[in-house]
Amino acid sequence: MGEEGGGRSCGTTRELQKLKQQALEYYRENDVPRRLEELLNSTFYLQPADVYGHLANCFSKLAKPPTICKVVGKNVLDGLGLLTLQVEIFCTIQNFPKNICSVVIATHFEVHENDLPELVEAEGAERLEAVSTAVRWVNETITKELRGMAPSNQAEVDQVLRTFFENKVQEDKERKELEKSLGDSTVPTPSPLISPPPPPPPAKKNGQRQGKKDTLTEKPIVPPDPVEPVLCGSMAIGAVSLAVAKTSAILGNNPLYLNISLLKHHQPPPLKAETKKGLNGGKRGQQQITGKMSHLGCLTINYDTIEQPLLLIQGICANLGLEMGTDLHLAINCAAHELMDYSRGKYEVMMGTHKNAAEMVDLYVDLINKFPSIIALIDPFRKEDSEQWDSIYNALGSKCYIIAGTASKSISKLLEDGNISNPKSSGLIIKHTNQTTMSDLVEITNLTDSKKHIAIFGSTEGESCDDSLVDLAVGLGVRFIKLGGLSRGERVTKYNRLFTIEEELVQNGTLGFKEEHIFSLNEEAEKATEALEAVATTAGELPEPPEPIFPTEVEEPAKT
Template identity: 70%
Template sequence: MGEEGGGCSSGPTRDLQKLKQQAMEYYRENDVPRRLEELLNSTFYLQPADVYGHLNVCSVVISTHFEVHENAPPEIAEAEVVERLDAVNTAVQWVNETITKELQGAAPSSQAEVDQVLRTFFENKVQEDKEKKELEKSVEDSTVPTLSSLMPPPPPPPPAKKKGLKQGRKDTLTEKPVRPPEPVEPVLSGSMAIGAVSLAVAKASAMLGNKPLYLRIASLKHQQEPPATLTIPLLMVSLVSCGKSLPGKLNLMKEVICIPHPGLTAKQGVAMVQQIQKHITKTMEMPSPPKAETKKGHNGGKISQQQVTGKMSHLGCLTINYDTIEQPLLLIQGICANLGLEMGTKLHLAINCAAHELMDYSKGKYEVMTGTYKHAAEMVDLYVDLVSKFPSIIALIDPFRKEDSEQWDSIYNALGSRCYIIAGTASRSISKLLEDGNISTPRSSGLIIKHTNQTTISDLVEITDLIDSNKHMAVFGSTEGESSDDSLVDLAVGLGVQFIKLGGLSRGEHVTKYNRLFTVEEELIQSGTLGTCCLLLLLPLSHE
């Protein structure tokens, strides 16, 4: 398995130039306002995979783990570009120098064996990195004593002054401090090579066996027994975004997500969401009503008249300026009523709260709207009230940080029977979940899983088995820095997850995946192997 594509006569340099040209043409044709440099910096491209002798079989593009930050300062953006480039270059080096040799002659059908080789290789790299950092630290520490010994010890802190009632009043107002954020799980630079090679092997095996990738994944999931039927996961389609990093006072809703009824096909569901999206744009483009005279620079009203920014989020959905939590939901509800779409029947909603982006650690509270702060306990009441007002909301994604375990318990007890509580960013990485064998922290109804970094196909099978055995729900999601590779649709179908979250209906990297989903659905219909999605999925049950 090598980057040079098994002895192509044109050479790697010419192949790379051809790849860049194809990428530019693709993004130009799909009207995606994204620079080629950003694409190459955020994804890892594994050129035609030499997985069986010298036969070039397939190629893979895998996204990096890096989050996309809207309106990030230039210095942060530049630092991330450097880090992404290092990750991609390291991944290419791993594939060319070691992984190719270790997998030479391996049969693509031996997915478990290949993934075990990849795991062992990665564990060795982790150990090498650990030893390197320990050596650097020991060298650094050896120079510190000579400097610190010259420094006098710091003076003891002055005793606290007691000021009677004033001191007591301060103590009374002091709130219980919030738990600091847990350390970010380290990601070893180059780790995406593991996930990319594992996927390349699965794709090669499928192509050599003359069958689609989703059937190959399903056979791995069911231990070589081909399933009689496969189902299309329920869609989670991002409709609008009004989160922390976007204009407007509302921070809470990073994504308002539409979930079409399971009785609809994927194509029908997307068409319905497209209709709603068009009406949102049309509604917001209507001329504003006359306004009373106001001072320059003020709009004189409680609600901003210009609510759509005209900007498409990297999530593939419209960004909207709103000031209250209810406004975007009332907008969608009104449009659906005009279109004759009954909320809670034809269409359900999910909210990606992205609570980890809302915490103001200086205040120890969540900033749900600009200048409006809520304690973690108050957030439970906010969510209960929101779901009571809008019963079509059947899922909340990341309603709290992972550190607020008590509130995860509270909201699950309060809403778990009528609303899915889903851990996305609040969940740990797949490798950590498999290592611990525990998916119950934080307490939730389901998890969002993604294929990135060192996650192998065998890991995906194992984690979905663990989720199924715990009667949880699996959502297969795309990463934020997404690529145009549509393999994750096949992974979701083959693994039998309940939901698939592909982002919005704009930008080529999202549209490609929706088109692949339509193709898979049509193939299953024609072969008579399309199973019926359980309607009870929209009626959350107890997961005790």
């Protein structure tokens, strides 16, 4: 009995000596004695509580780096009171879980103010399913996939999210194929129906001659492309990716835009206008310029001519002492896809005023010549009108930016195709939504930079007061940001964040305009300009590009 107890005692002694030796090696490797000595010397005159605080900070540096322990998805409301997704990140810090941050992602659904009630109800049900699916993905699978990962490793996190999304896409594809096969086996094949003969052409009246307009028929309008499918729940991917990036920034005590910038660069995170009288009812009998504010923060007004809203802005700038083309530039969101009258095959630029594609090119050229302060046209044609995009780019590509907004594909499709010039344009608007990760944003901006295209970071219609997209725009180094009008809290918050970042960059000495114009010609536009100069006979010199300033976007006016 004594020998057995003595053997156990010797074994315990050896184990204690081994543990002491390991502890001694750990303290020697991390130079803990010297750190404690320096700490005690520096806190000699401090209170005991302060000393303990410094000791805690010292030992906290030796602790395990924070890792993700839980990701939580929730249903919240956006700025319009519509359902969207919120994601929270919890990390294990010094053996305790801690809520680090939360983000809210905007949905891809467009907001239509005058939709029929049944359409609004159907879209509401679709939105509910999309958000509910995203919440389920986050709380059930994504939180398990990311548990234990370091939030600083954005590329690894995004790769996990991509793999998860690809599996969901494959599952959805297999489900649809199974439903189709079951439907084909149960539904009997109908017998072919004999189509009725086409109606005879209208009889021509006696004495009627076929005119020139009847013989020269215009080219039929191309029908709109089908809407690009969005996998239900995909917003979970983009939201979690953004939340992890924000978590890494907070843990590193850095602003989000700095972390995004380091991620992109593969670094680890540590003319005075003449005042026009009578524009606002100065002339008796003239229509008053009145309107209402849209959900995008834009004033929709009544107007008699296309130029009237621009003349109104000129008059306002003159009253404020601002010079158009110097202190203020304009970007017009043409939104041509909303102007198409498919029954006529023409664009309805004003109520009762229809123009074909060629006439639209002439309209834009005339508008830019009259108002050289316009430096960008967004979606001047539908994305299906590729020939018209070529025409407008060749005609105006040397004078202003031709931007593809709605006419552009989603970021995932652009990265898959590697072609950002379809339709032909000077640049595109990118948005953070659905399955777009931080790595995707870095990749698409690198692609636009390599092609000498400009990137405009834009917000979606269903916004929230989450101002992260401003940090994304600054960190990615895009040329412009498209936030909508200065109306409603969800947009004003983003403008205020932009001002805050500007102040920080000024204080750090990192903000300054480059020696380049805000409108710089790319190679194709330069060739077009040289060709124009070669054939010009009576035209003078081309106007100088505008100086660098922040442009103001003018949304499309409402039809009257």
